Amino acid sequence: MDTNAGLRERKKMATRTALHQAAVRLAADQGLDKVTVEAICDAADVSRRTFSNHFASKEEALLYSDHERLRRFVTLVRERPATETPWQALTAAVEGFNAEGPAFDEEFMDKLRMVRRHISLATHQAATYAAVERDLAAEIATRLPEATASPLRARLLAAATLTSMRVSFQYWLDQPDAGLDQLRLDALGIVGEKFD
Missing domain, CATH: 1.10.10.60 (Homeodomain-like)
Known part of the structure; x- marks a missing residue:
């Protein structure tokens, strides 16, 4: 069965x-x-x-790989030891995500360029991030110390993390000489300074 x-x-x-x-x-x-x-x-x-x-929709089909990668990131966070703080788990998950990262072939790069040009794709991409944000927030909430735990804090941490990943990737598209893996970690570190 x-x-x-x-x-x-x-x-x-x-x-x-x-x-x-x-x-x-x-x-x-x-x-x-x-x-x-x-x-x-x-x-x-x-x-x-x-x-x-x-x-x-066709937009949802076009962005399927984005959705799967974001889901994989949430899984990597979930797989971290329960004793890790949110930022320890998130940082380790970004490192794991980087290690698993796909090679960006020309077809993938074409898709990314389209996302930047077509508002319909940008709207669907935002919806994808919002859906994953809820799942990531639920995982983060289990790791927050009781003194600082709140649904709002967990949601902000999730949103900030996903935004750091999205922005670092967009920055890399504009500045391809910058290393994407390090950009993701640097962006997460900047966000972490506000929430640690």
Whole structure:
């Protein structure tokens, strides 16, 4: 029974990945405005219904890898020892995230450039960050000392952490000679000075 559930989940992930890759490829070739859900379905060889089972829009399909990377970051925080403070766990998770980091091929860079140009993608990206922010805040809340624990503090720490990751990445896009891994750690350190 677990084997069947695992197989189903792998098939879902494979379908999502195929749709995501088709969306990225089409958007890079034709421009986001010309890409339709139907074209993505055709390129991925799936039905419109299958698309709708996985994504609500072409923007969501295009940003799927961002969503997965952010979810992975939350998992890395969750996997840290419970005795670590929020900033110890967050810093170690950023280091782990850096170590796992993907190679940025040209297709990925095209997608990032599109995010910066298209307001519809920026809006969806903000929604992705907001959803992950809630999960990260819940994890941070379990690590706050009782004297400073509050839902607001946990949410601010989560938002500041994710903003530091987003801004360091955007800075790196503008200044590619800067090392992305170190930029992430530096940005988190700056934020940490305010919350430590």
